[in-house]
Amino acid sequence: AQSVAQPEDQVNVAEGNPLTVKCTYSVSGNPYLFWYVQYPNRGLQFLLKYITGDNLVKGSYGFEAEFNKSQTSFHLKKPSALVSDSALYFCAVRTYNFNKFYFGSGTKLNVKP
Amino acid sequence: DVKVTQSSRYLVKRTGEKVFLECVQDMDHENMFWYRQDPGLGLRLIYFSYDVKMKEKGDIPEGYSVSREKKERFSLILESASTNQTSMYLCASRGTGTGGTGELFFGEGSRLTVL
Incomplete structure (x- = not known):
């Protein structure tokens, strides 16, 4: 079974500090990994993906x-957080032979001024 | 830019009503998806379609059906709406031209309230 875990419901960080949003996954086969961001009452926007190659x-x-x-992880990072980064972040995984994407439960990022 | 358009952003329906949620994409994508989003549960796949008139059940298909008569349009149907179907519904599409590595493109969502 394929699954994604986002262990933190909420992450709080001060503006200007580095941020990390954690994601771990479980798949059969090579994973394709994705991060999405969602602002209130909006759809999900694509941020980045890992398919193969460089780990960063x-x-x-x-x-x-x-x-x-x-470590079967794919943590999202940013060196210096902005207040405007405050949003809901989702990690997702799929493998080549499956058309389905599996999403984590989401992590709410709060960046305080 | 890829555009996925969900025609209704907010809907209020009564229990037992038939509800249609429409989704249109303009990038000639083969694959289209309907997800349901609830707090703390993330996104759960209801149905997806990989071609016209083709559909597959996702993880939570009960109480829903779908229709894909044209490549660009994928409709989600609630035959008899119930209060536990109050949720945010997200449509997404994905092409196959990138060798299977493409990301999903999402619409803005349809927030359905069933009274």
Whole structure:
């Protein structure tokens, strides 16, 4: 079975500090991993993805994520948080032979001024 | 830019009513999906379609049906709405031209309240 876990319901960080939003996954086969962001009453926006190659992936709005195969993790990071980064973040996984994406339960990021 | 359009952003319906949620994408994507989003549960797949007139059940298909008569349009139908179907419904699409590595593109969501 494929699954994604986001262990923190909420992450609080001060503006200007680095942020990390955690994601771990369980799949059969090589994973394709994705991060999405959702602002209130909006759809999900794609941030970045890992398919293969370099373990550090860079995406939109200064976000990056590190794929760690041994720890089955794909944590989202940003060196310096902005108040405007406050939103709901979702991690998702799929494998090549499945058309389904499996999503985590989401992590609410609060960036305080 | 890919655009996925959900025609209704907010709907209020009564128990037992038939509800149609419409979704249209403009990128000629083969795959289309309907998800339901509830707090603390993330996104759960209701149905998806990989071609016109083709559909597959997702993880929570009970109480829902879908229709895909044209490639660009994927409709979610609640035959007899119930209060436990009050939720945010998200439509998404994905092409296959990237060798299967493409991401999902989402619409803005349809927030349904069933009274």
